[in-house]
Amino acid sequence: MSNILVVNSTRAETRVALIEDGILSEIYMERRRDRGVAGNIYKGRVLRVLPGMQAAFIDVAQEKAGFLHVSDFYNFQKDINHLEGDGETLPPPSRGKISRKINISDCMKEGEEILVQVAKEPMGTKGARLTGHISLPGRYVVFMPTVSHIGISRRIGSERERKRLRRVVEENRPPGTGFIVRTVSEDISDEKILRDMELLVKLWTDMLDRFNEVKSPYLLNEEPDLLLRAARDLFTTDIEELIVDDKQAYKRVSEFTSHYMPGFSDNISLYSATEPIFDAYGIEVEIERALAREVPLESGGSLVFDKTEALTAVDVNTGKFVGSSSDLEETILRTNLEAAEEVVYQLRLRNIGGIIIIDFIDMEDARNRERVYRTLEAALKKDRVTTNALAISDFGLVEMTRKRVRESLVQYMCDPCPHCDGRGQVKTRETVAAEIVREIRRQAPLMAGKTIYVDAQPEVISYLLNVERGTIDELEKVFDRKINLRGQRGKHVEYFALSDSRS
Ligand SMILES: [Zn+2]
Structure with missing residues (x-):
């Protein structure tokens, strides 16, 4: 079996599914309406300098001004002015992050124009968080023009391969700049990595040239949309095919691929059957499953996901058990082993980040607990998001963290239930009647x-009419009023209203 990328592209949204050996393992969604700005690079204008906060508000053509802390400040201005514009010259090596001892007021004045990148999306009342330390992700490497640094993805294990990649970057990076080599670079030829580096350096120098020509605030470089990010970041050599159901999207991704990652465009195809593409690949069903609170396990048990403000709890339950008690430990072990794999699968699919507590079914035997933990650990290796799982406790609890990279599937697709405000419970009719x-x-x-x-x-x-009839009669007598009970269809079960007039 093999891996494929299935893309469902419509006017309103793009959805990308990664299918590994016939199983949906990751899902990404982006609605046009709420496309983010993270990664975008702007020529911004300093609106206000806040010496007390060691920060500044920068106009980056957003509804709310962006926020730049002094520790994220980097001064391109002098360097940009010295640029020849021939794409050869680059800013001198950075002195690293500017220390907190430096005053923001010494760095910039109101009205000054600076180059910034959005580090964090604006949220609620807060504007975007900005940084002067630019990073430009490419197919094989990430370019960081402001720091002299070479990093190799930790997921590339071979020491020889790491050495080779370090050499390619070391020999070809412009002095004083930095590159991070991404996991996909493993076993990729020197030439391809070099080409990727060159494209990014060119993108960067073009941007610096444009900086001098445009008026702030100005969007200098936009992070590509989900379709192209998926091609760039997910379309690896072990993906046999990228299949997309929209002609325009197909054209766009083909062009992008032939430019940035030649050789891959042959593996892109256009889906043209009438059945919706996510139905045809069984993806829609899996998405439904990934939104459910309870996930049944083949061994008869189930997983129950509960999210609180601070963490996500995953409870492993046994199914109905029939048999002797000597089989019990065996059944529990089997359920826990299946659960360990399914939990990781669901964490990836649901894209759950933060603190996660997994409550496995109690096991008497310490060796069995160890086996369950090792199965969990092995499953987590497949996760491209950074995770850290602590040892299993005597009660069968595992505490783990998973880096939060984007909104979870539920956050993205759902609102808190309006009936129960997300409590998961509503008052009974008896409680409301009382x-x-x-x-x-x-x-x-x-x-x-x-x-x-x-x-x-x-x-x-x-x-009220049937069970509490007596109470109602009594109230009418005590207060010398008639009580007129009116059923309101479509109202919330907890809703009620009293009035002394008919309407
Ligand atoms: Zn509810």
């Missing part, structure tokens, strides 16, 4: 009219 009775007692003495109108959901009303 609340109504208390509210009548509270308000009836203050009401002018002869009739009290009570509106609530039909289920609640029918409960």
Whole structure:
């Protein structure tokens, strides 16, 4: 079996699914409407310098001004002015991050124009977080013009290969600049890596040239959209095919590929069947499964995912057990082993980040606990996101962290339930009926009219009419009012309203 990338592209959104050996393992979505700005590079204008905060607000053509802290400041201005514009000269080596002792007011003045990149998306009332330390991701390497540094992806294991890659970069980088070699570079020829480096350096010098020509605020370079990022970052040599269901998207990704990663364009195809592409590949079903709270396991047990403010808890449950108690430990072990793999699969698919607590079913035998932990560890190796799992406790608990790189699938696709405000529970009709009775007692003495109108959901009303009939009769007598119960279809089960007028 093999790996493929399936792309569903519509006017409103792009979805990319990575299928490994016939199994959906990662899903990425981007709606045109909320395309981010992270990674974008701007010629910005200093709006305000805040010496107290050691920061500045920068106009980057966004609704809210961007925020730049002095520690992220880098001065290109002098260097840019010295540039010949021939694409050869680059800024001198950076002195590293500027220390906190330097004052922001010495770095920039209001009205000054500076080159910045968006490090973090704007969130809520906060504007984008900016940095002067640019990084430009390419296919095989990431270019960092402001730091003299060479990094090799930790996921490339072979010492020989690491040496080769370091040599390629060392010999070809412009003095004082930095490159990070990405995992996909493993076993890629010197020429291809060199070409990628050259493209990025050219992109960078072109940007510096343009900086002098345009008026701020100005978008100098836009991070590509999901379609092209997927081609750049996910379309590796072990992907047999990238299949896309939209002609325009097909054209775009083919052009991009033939320019940046020649050789790969032959493996791109256009899907033209009438069945929706995500249905044809069974992806839609898996997405539904990845949104569910409970995931059934083949061994009969299940996983239950619960998210709190601070962490995600994954509970492993046993199925119904039939057999002798000597088989019990064996059944539990089997369920836990399956769970260990499924948890990791779901974490990747759901894209859950932060602290995660996995509560495996208790096992008597320490060796079995160890086996479960090792299975978990092995499964985590396949995750391209950085994870760290602590040892399994005597209670079968594993604490782990997973780097938060983007919104989780649920965050992206769902809102908190409007019925329960995300609690996962709503009050029973008995509870609501009791609340109504208390509210009548509270308000009836203050009401002018002869009739009290009570509106609530039909289920609640029918409960009051049937089970609490006696209470209602008593209230009518005590307060000398008529109580008119009115069922309101489509209302929330917890909704009710009292009034002394008909409307
Ligand atoms: Zn709910």
